Each structure stands twice: as C-alpha cells, then as structure tokens.
Amino acid sequence: MQKRLVVLTDGCSEPITAKTAVSVIRYGHDKVIALLDTTQPGKTSQELLGIGGDIPVVANLKDAGEADVLLIGIAPPGGRMPPQWRPILLEAIRLGMDIVSGLHDFISEDPELVSAAKEFGVVINDVRKNDEHEVANRVGIRPECLRIQAIGQDCCVGKKVVAIEIARALQQRGSDAKFVATGQTGIMIEGDGCPVDTVVADFINGAVEKLVLQNQHHDILVFEGQGSLAHPRYSAVTLGLLHGAMPHGMILCYEAGREGIHNMEQIPLTSLAQLRTAYETMANLMHPSQVIGVAMNSRLLGDDESQQERERVGKELGLPVCDVLRHGPNDLVEAVLKMQQEFVG
C-alpha cells in the first residue's frame, strides 16, 4: 500500500544536503505530500530541490494534510540529529505519524521519543539499525552472477542514482538485474539492503558478502557505492563494501566542477586517474575487476560545458562517460552488457 509522506528537510532544503529527500521523491514507492522546512514555507519542492513539481513546502506539520509518515530527508555529517528537530518529531508522533529515519542516532533508542511513540501508537523505523555479526567466508559465491559496483571520487556525487538508473535500464532491456542498496536512502527506496556504514568494523565485509549471497539468483547485481577510497572519513566503509561485493566491473562516479572533498573543502579531491588505479589495485586483491565506465554528475554545468567535459574525460580515461540523468544511462548499460557477454563467454 502506498503511504503518504512528509519529508523533513528543515533548514537544509538544497539538493546535496537533502539527498535522501531528492531520492525518495525521484524513486520512492510512497507519495510525498509535503516537505517540512520552517525557513522556506510557501515554496515548492521543485524550486528548492529541482524535483518534485508542486509538492508544497510547509512550516508546520498541521499544514501537511493527512500524512502517515514523517521521513527524515537529510543526511548530516556523522548522522546525528540536530537538536531543533526534537519538537518536530514529537509533534509528528502526537499527530499519529510513523517515523522513518536514516540517522546514526537511533530514534528508537531515545527515551522521550520512544515513550511518545508508545503513547500515540506509532512505529519508529531506524533504517540504519542492524545487528550484522558474521565475517565473510568466500563460500557459495555463484560465479555466473555478474557484480557491478558504483564507486566514487567523493561522497554525495550520485552513486546511488547511477546504480538505480543502470539497474532499471537493464531491467527495461529484459535483463534480470537488481539494484543492491547499501545505504539508508537506497534501503528506503528498494525495501531491502544493508546500511553498510553502520555495521561494526569487523563485520563490514561479511555483511556485504551476505548481500551477494542473498541476491545472486539474479543475473546482474548493481551495488550502490559508499564514500570513496580517498575519503578521509569514510574510506573504511568504501573498502569493506568493495571487498564484500567483489565487483567484476566498477562505474566511477564524480561531480564535474567539484574541487574539494564534500564538507572538507580544504582538502583537494584525488584525480579520477589516480582513483581508478587505487580502486583497481584494491578490488583486484579479491577478484579480477576493472573500471568499465564513468558516471559524471554535471548538475553544475550548462549543456555545452557538460558535453565538453564528457568528451575530455572520455578521452583521458578511454572509457564511456555519461550523466545518467542528463544523457540517460545507455552508454554505461552497454558497458555492463558487454562485460556480461565476455563473462558468460
């Protein structure tokens, strides 16, 4: 059954911070009926996020109509809840809304919010909560299943979008492909997956290997990526994902025009060529693997600039390049199908 969501983006309604909101609007199964941002009421989702058309921005939950669920639509660094959200969550609970959260701070472990949820009979769903506790074993991997992974130059470049667009395009062409979610927003969209960045360190690789074992009855798995091997904060997550998924093919995702690391802008990004070497070096420690294409996020560029960038990077790396939203994912889908053909033999 389709639910009606209010998406909380309070004070952070721009596309890169509110990336959970953007993806749930773009790909989600449920209907978003309003954004809640007390700083910008009266605008539309399209105006703030570049997606969502006439979905209204409201300052008050009572203006959101008959919503079933309050979904937290931003991903702050470190995943902690801003203190000013507490009264909003309490009000949503009092209005009978379930809470869906992808924060590291678990709502379901907050005594005040849990007590309110009990009183008003609503459900708290902490998508990042997990009890992964198994190490990887490298047993029972089905060799006929092709594994593709979106990898990145940085956080927040669109790895999830790329993986979803490629998986859906493969499905439209008749392939038995599955998007494998590895983060909270991907899980909200797909309905299953593993919140890899919240798994205890020793079990990261094992939790991802479990995703392989659970999904390898499909012909092609397209794994959502996390972070970057060159990210000062999150590289451990990225490598555990890479070594658990053991991709045959990798799609390198980046945002054109970005120069410094997201939220750590004083640190320059590592070049695509150097990253390609790093990813191939590390992936091949587990399984033969290569970068087979580049996904460019060109939201900051005009059409001409975007075309120039696409040609420049394609020439530099000798790989197909596209922006899956601007150009469609076909060039990358072709690269995946080509790898599948060589692979099946």
Added chain:
Amino acid sequence: MQKRLVVLTDGCSEPITAKTAVSVIRYGHDKVIALLDTTQPGKTSQELLGIGGDIPVVANLKDAGEADVLLIGIAPPGGRMPPQWRPILLEAIRLGMDIVSGLHDFISEDPELVSAAKEFGVVINDVRKNDEHEVANRVGIRPECLRIQAIGQDCCVGKKVVAIEIARALQQRGSDAKFVATGQTGIMIEGDGCPVDTVVADFINGAVEKLVLQNQHHDILVFEGQGSLAHPRYSAVTLGLLHGAMPHGMILCYEAGREGIHNMEQIPLTSLAQLRTAYETMANLMHPSQVIGVAMNSRLLGDDESQQERERVGKELGLPVCDVLRHGPNDLVEAVLKMQQEFVG
C-alpha cells in the same frame, strides 16, 4: 597494584589462537598465575605456548590459587564466546574474580553473567566496548610527531609484538616513543588505546584520528596494525586504521612459511611486493608514506632457514628485515630513527 590473573585458553592453548594469552604473559603489567585449559592440565605454559616458564596449566579454577581476575586469552574468529565457556565464567564470578574480555560478544550485556557479577560483587571489563561516534576532521595534527604503523600480510603475524618491541627499543635509546594500541590485547597491555575493529564503520577513521590527537605530544607514535588490506574479512578495519593514523612510515609484517590466509587457508596470501604497492598506494591517498622495513615472524623456521629467508626478502624488497624476537628490533629501529632524522630535517 599488580593483579593475579588466571588466563582462559580452554581447548585452544597453542600460540597463534591464544595470542592474547601469549602477549599478556610477555608484556603485561599483571602476574599470570595459571592458564585454564581443561584439556591439558598438569602441563606448563612454556610447553603449550612457548612462553611463561613454569606457569601451571589447570583444569579447574579452584586449582588456580588466589586469582583476582579471569582474563579471556584467545581471540576466536568473529570474537564470539564458545558456549562451553559459560560455566567457567560463572564459576570465576562465584569465586569473586573480575572478568576481562576482548570478545565481540559483550559479557556485560549477557543477562545471566551480569546478574551473577552483581550478586558476587565483581567487575566485568569488556575491552572492545566503545562508543566512538566522531568522524575524522584532519584538524590540529601536529606535523612534528612522526607516525609509524605496523601493517601486515595477514592476521596473527605479530604486528602488535613488532610495534611494542620497536616502541620499547626506541624508549631504551632515549626517544619519546609511544606504542598506540588498536586492539583488545594491546589495550590490556598498554592500558589505553581503541578497539578499532569494534567501532561502527563511519567512525573508524575518526576513532583512529582521535588516537593521533591524544598521543601526538610524543615524538614518535608506533601504531599496532590490524588485519591486512588483502584480508577478505577485515580489510575495512585495516584501511580505516591506515587512513586515521596517516603513518609516515610503515613496517610490513609477515610470517615466513605461511601460504594461505589464517583461518581461510584455501585462499592464498598476496605477495609482499604486491602488498607493499597496495599499502603505499592507499596510504599516499592521505599522506606521504612508505614501507621502511619488514618484520618477519620466523617461528616456523630453524636458525639457518631464518637467516636465508631474511636475506632473500631483504634483497627482493631492498629493505631491512628482521624477526624482532629472534634478531631483536634494531634494524627496524634504525629505519625509524633514519626517517625521523630526514623528517625533522
């Protein structure tokens, strides 16, 4: 005050599985008065572990004399408690002993054991328990502090021993050096540190960066390593540690004669040369770094074989090589001091 420890190694009293026991006997501050192994009573620690002299092996806690603490001396894969240990732990608690554990399964969250501990007034110390919750920030790193890290071809090759031996030898030569513990046994020995393999994925790099910030008033930090960048299970831990510690110099540790991954023997080890490339590639994404020496664990070799292996690897990699226990750590200490000299300028 020195405590009296009984070390539990039940059914696993061989040096590689009981590595916590070996290290606590070799380096610990407290006095080990017995090993508890119901399968081999009457023997000595020296006979089973190759260390500890006449420390007796007992089958029953009551034969262990007046111990203050039961310390769990083995590290099973995944860190779970074998079910047959429960009655032993319960008896230790009833005899008034505190429990020290480095398992992933927290004793202090086991209702039966917690209730017994409360009844008999003993303390449960889960060394791996942590609440690390901060991301890395790359702010305030003191550039004059030299960071050295033990890295490995595999688990259980002696990275902790290498780091301790180098740090202690540096101290003996008058350097202001500190061993930085990153695992449960190291913490038991040093009294501080971080159990990196039990930190939530997003915060691994940050937890290690915190160790840098807390200890960088010393001139040289020697970080204990964890796992291996080529380990199918634990590579995420290894990379988070590498990117949090940002070592200037790395000491590559391996066990001569080992061919397959520890506990996954069907998977061959990655060569030292390939691993050196992988570690240098990954470390240099964060900070200029190089492998400056090789620590060989030659316990499986005789004296002649050990010397041949030392020469072979030294020639192959063009680096100083030694077994810190057999040959002493001097060659590696020289490499560290040389780096410090170039570094301070």
